[in-house]
Amino acid sequence: xxxxxxxxxxxxxxxxxxxxxxxxxxxxxxxxxxxxxxxxxxxxxxxxxxxxxxxxxxxxxxxxxxxxxxxxxxxxxxxxxxxxxxxxxxxxxxxxxxxxxxxxxxxxxxxxxxxxxxxxxxxxxxxxxxxxxxxxxxxxxxxxxxxxxxxxxxxxxxxxxxxxxxxxxxxxxxxxxxxxxxxxxxxxxxxxxxxxxxxxxxxxxxxxxxxxxxxxxxxxxxxxxxxxxxxxxxxxxxxxxxxxxxxxxxxxxxxxxxxxxxxxxxxxxxxxxxxxxxxxxxxxxxxxxxxxxxxxxxxxxxxxxxxxxxxxxxxxxxxxxxxxxxxxxxx
Numbered sequence: 214x215x216x217x218x219x220x221x222x223x224x225x226x227x228x229x230x231x232x233x234x235x236x237x238x239x240x241x242x243x244x245x246x247x248x249x250x251x252x253x254x255x256x257x258x259x260x261x262x263x264x265x266x267x268x269x270x271x272x273x274x275x276x277x278x279x280x281x282x283x284x285x286x287x288x289x290x291x292x293x294x295x296x297x298x299x300x301x302x303x304x305x306x307x308x309x310x311x312x313x314x315x316x317x318x319x320x321x322x323x324x325x326x327x328x329x330x331x332x333x334x335x336x337x338x339x340x341x342x343x344x345x346x347x348x349x350x351x352x353x354x355x356x357x358x359x360x361x362x363x364x365x366x367x368x369x370x371x372x373x374x375x376x377x378x379x380x381x382x383x384x385x386x387x388x389x390x391x392x393x394x395x396x397x398x399x400x401x402x403x404x405x406x407x408x409x410x411x412x413x414x415x416x417x418x419x420x421x422x423x424x425x426x427x428x429x430x431x432x433x434x435x436x437x438x439x440x441x442x443x444x445x446x447x448x449x450x451x452x453x454x455x456x457x458x459x460x461x462x463x464x465x466x467x468x469x470x471x472x473x474x475x476x477x478x479x480x481x482x483x484x485x486x487x488x489x490x491x492x493x494x495x496x497x498x499x500x501x502x503x504x505x506x507x508x509x510x511x512x513x514x515x516x517x518x519x520x521x522x523x524x525x526x527x528x529x530x531x532x533x534x535x536x537x538x539x540x541x542x543x544x
Contacts, residue, residue: 235274236301243267243296249393250292250311251373256285259307265396268294268303275300284308290376317377319386323495324424326458327367330493334386337377344383354384356391358398358413368421368490369394401496407503409441419502421490425454428520432513433497435524437505439513448511450480458491466544515543 246266250259260275269275278300279285290311294303317337321330327349335342348354352364359369366387371394377386398404403413411419419440427433443450456471457463459478463471472479478487508524512531515538516523523534538544 232274232277235269235271235299236278237299238270238297240297242298242302246294246296247389248292248294249373249375249389250287250289250307251375252289254289256287259287261400262396263294263303265399266294267296268298269300270297271300275304278304291378311376316379319375319377321370321372321375321390321493323372323498324492325372326492327365327370330370330390334383340377340383340386345387348384348387354387354391357395358403358417360414363414363489365489366391368417368492368494370493371397372493372495397496398499401499401503403499403503409437409502409505410445411502415486416499416502417494418486418490420494420498421492422450422452422454422487423498423501424492424494425457426452427498427501428515428522430497432520432522433501434504434506435508435510436513436522437501438508439510439524440502441505442509442511444485446511447484449482449484450486452480455480455487455491458487514538517541518543 246268248262248266248268250262254262256279257272257276260269260272260279263269263275264272282304284304285307287307288310292306292311294306298306319333319337321333325333328346331342331346331349334340334345349366349370350364354366356366356369359366370387370390373393375386375389381389398413398417403416407416409416409419419437422440423433423436426436440450440452442448453463453467455478456467456474456476459474459476460467460471472481475482477483478491480487509526510524512525512528512534513522514531514534515521516534523537525531525534535544
């Protein structure tokens with residue numbers, strides 16, 4: 214009877230001690246950590262971000278503290294924390310708002326190449342596109358999903374809207390974009406085996422093809438299936454977006470001459486995936502590359518002006534879809 218009475222008390226005391234520890238951990242906080250809170254991030258999601266960055270020990274304790282204090286919502290922007298800061302002090306930082314000087318906005322939509330991202334950085338006052346590009350191609354700043362022998366961060370910089378500090382350098386901007394990508398890739402389970410049979414970097418490469426080809430979200434897993442099926446059957450991918458990447462961009466569909474260029478990115482002439490991603494990617498494209506639809510499709514072509522595609526399993530079916538697209542003026 215005594216044990217039955219004391220057990221809940223012991224659990225309550227232990228839980229209270231844990232919560233107090235998480236609110237204000239002993240010892241001095243560690244090094245500074247800059248955390249970007251993107252516009253639209255839910256209050257509860259911030260706790261998970263802070264836990265991953267080592268600012269707090271438990272997102273659950275963060276949620277409990279917000280329940281008790283009714284703190285939040287918090288403004289998007291760039292915040293400076295310290296490692297092992299604890300929930301209470303971390304929330305106080307959030308209450309104080311983004312760091313002063315976060316006045317520059319850098320918007321990187323999905324589907325931009327590394328060069329295009331650099332150009333956007335170069336449009337910010339006092340920033341250089343060339344310095345950004347050099348940092349991203351130096352091999353010094355690396356993503357944990359970047360294989361040995363690859364020294365370009367193409368596809369490994371996270372598309373989003375960032376708030377850039379007035380003293381933030383091009384190198385620091387690159388590091389922030391890489392860190393954000395790695396954190397979101399971790400959350401998507403990129404390191405885990407996936408249904409497409411691709412390693413993590415190959416998954417990002419495939420996701421970049423999906424990003425550039427898909428016009429609507431519903432098509433992403435279907436395009437992923439075409440990529441998977443063609444790879445498994447030893448067929449060339451024949452994806453226009455890779456040719457456009459190789460020639461530095463397209464204003465329309467690649468010409469017959471474009472399809473004949475010698476490039477490791479020309480999937481009309483080279484077997485398999487391109488050697489690197491061809492653009493930045495979204496979580497939806499990564500998820501599609503990880504879990505392609507269970508369909509036998511091998512072909513697709515534009516089907517309407519909204520970006521929807523028509524899919525086919527045989528060359529004959531595909532030719533019929535191509536003819537319909539031509540009649541609609543889509544090709």
